[in-house]
Amino acid sequence: MPSERGRILLVEDDAVMGGTLAQRLRLEGYSVEWAHGAVEAAAALARRVPDLLLSDLRLPDGSGEELFLAYRERLAGTPALLMTAYAGIDQAIRLLKAGADDFLVKPVETADLLGRIEALLARKLVAPEDAVLGPSAAIRRVEAVLRRAASSDSTSLLLGETGTGKEVAARLLHALSPRARLPFVAVNCAAIPADLLESEVFGHERGAFTGATSRREGYAERAGGGTLFLDEVAELPPQLQAKLLRLLEAREFTRVGGNAVLPFKARTIAATNVDLDARVRDGRFREDLLYRLDVIRVEIPPLRARPEDVVHLARHFLESASGRSPRPLRGFDEQAVKAMETHAWPGNARELRNRVDRAVALADDPWIGAADLFPDRRGATATEDAAATLAEVLVAAERRAVASALEVTGWDVGAAAARLGVGRSTLFEKVRRLGLARPVETSGSPASGTG
């Protein structure tokens, strides 16, 4: 679980000074990654963006100035606090003009340092009353990065487990950007069959292939000067990865079967729930494409790492679902709140939305109880208690595992099959054999398309 007070990347070559600072910051509740030089710091920044950069300016293998300038775009939304010897003040002032936030002259006084760190991190947070995504400090930090990223045209890469709200974040980024009045076009790269993906993204001319009876604009063209959101970007087949790279580098494309070179004007936001660095390592994702996409990296923490958001989001989902309920609903009872607070939410906000939607549709009482939200728990013990034979116990366990995987993925059969480690057709067969059915139609997972 990420540290609530924030993650600090400390760049300091002096072993004594670095050790003392790292220890003190950890005692204060920050999580600290300590890089001993510019190269190590660059690798750390490439891996993940910290909540605050605390860097010495003079390093044995480079300078804090070069490091900051090289990673300035990626550090959008991340406060940078520099430490310099008296002789380096000119350099520090230059960096303040280039976007760094503050500097300290060595020897650093601990109380002063801690005060400035706290002030910078607080400034970075969106005030709870202004936050759109949720009240937790962790999600407000994300929102602050999105707000800063909105003013730039850089490609953003949103990372996070399934259902954490990457598409919601992408839409917020778009809505806050100067492109807000232009289209937001979402493409789910995993949902479109590989052989159609190219013509869906780039469009096609009439007669480009059998069935292409008229010219069709693709997503890249329909996005115009707005935002093109590439969800599940890790699933792009290799050939399309090369085409996407060209689109982003040359900012132009051609429709399938066409010759005209068209300009690409949209801002790109990509999202994935898989480890793209690992995909690059095992050769399944192009490193040059990752580099192009990964200019401003935003990591959306899982719901279990931000418990303050759970009940807040649940109330929000309840409010939007209660319009569809035939009965008046008052809220969640105490047991329901307790159950939500202790659940691990493997399917994140999507699972929460699906559970609330179902409870709204099925609850008999104006107060939603724990059993309305978690009927799978109640069913599990009853079935097992009553099961007399090993075969029955096994079937009950299988039903529970399959139902739970479908539940947390919002009945996304591909994702549920991957979760269970079986193929899609095996899962279809199990759903049929176990007599499982999608409980109620929910608005849980947004479809691809324009918005």
Ligand SMILES: Nc1ncnc2c1ncn2[C@@H]1O[C@H](COP(=O)(O)OP(=O)(O)OP(=O)(O)O)[C@@H](O)[C@H]1O
């Ligand atoms: N902060 C939030 N406020 C309101 N609703 C949210 C929030 N975060 C997520 N949701 C809701 O949760 C569901 C899942 O969100 P979203 O589709 O953005 O997740 P995702 O991370 O893009 O998922 P996937 O990885 O499966 O594409 C949606 O119904 C969305 O409206």
